[in-house]
Amino acid sequence: MIAVHQLTRRYGRHTAVEDVSFHCEPGTVTGFLGPNGAGKSTTMRMICGLTPPTSGTATVDGRPYRHLPNPGRIVGVLLDASAQHAGRTGREALTVAAATMGVDRRRVGEVLDRVGLGPAAARRRVRAYSLGMRQRLGLAHALLGDPRVLVLDEPANGLDPEGIFWMRGLLRDFADRGGTVLLSSHLLREVEAVADRLVVIGGGRIVAQGGKDELLAGAGTVVRARDGAALRAALQRAGLTVSEGSEGLLVGADTDAVGEVARTAGVALSELRPAGGGGLEQLFLTLTATAPGPVTHSTTSAEPTGEVVR
């Protein structure tokens, strides 16, 4: 279990992360989404005790990371796949880590197998690894202490499509066995397939969080009419948020509300449906693009309920 409570981190006058709260429960994969510079890495570094928060708390299994007796046994961390000793072979890097953690050396072979680094790859020096191989080695390192929690920052970077598919399977399996996974990405599609819950961050603030299905269900309505201008005007007059989606107008309301506005305005519709996955993508882009707007304490500190914070 990971608990993040009102985390804030400032660098001088710049606020990298502001009042961020969320929970990651056992048995779930939480996708931590946001564009470059949104504050994902800073939040994860605070969870892992590498960056001290300006205010707020982050705990893993009820304790701050720095108070965990043998952290690698409790939480596996992959924050930067390139930050590995380039002169060691993959196997050596893991053997040193195993000794530090007090893990049986035999576990090294097991995790190398698990991440798909064969004997030849394990004998090569890390400096000769591709980014994808480094990600696999980083994941092996995270899994080495057989932790119940994983914190992974953009682990799909550098993996080919087959590697991404493989990693999703591994993380899903980890969570299905009761593990807790926090996984960041700047690509919605990358985490959508594996995550149960989503936490979306933009401009250092949480802009939406909740169950993936809840967020999908609340992702609005796609609507089209031959007279698109009249439809848009009617929706805007009704105070609904309207944006141009790839398949029609995307409206921040359910289909009943949108249909009623169109009927009242006498606009004939050619399509009306829940926005679904495309809507979530649009929502993600819209939210993150407009994220620096003010967010009140009462909304961001609320328990995750699938709400969208605007």
Ligand SMILES: Nc1ncnc2c1ncn2[C@@H]1O[C@H](COP(=O)(O)OP(=O)(O)OP(=O)(O)O)[C@@H](O)[C@H]1O
């Ligand atoms: N050590 C630091 N000193 C000053 N500013 C920093 C520092 N670390 C992060 N920042 C700033 O904090 C903000 C959030 O950065 P962060 O790396 O957490 O974002 P991110 O969502 O992980 O993005 P990316 O996907 O690009 O890594 C950015 O504006 C970044 O420039």
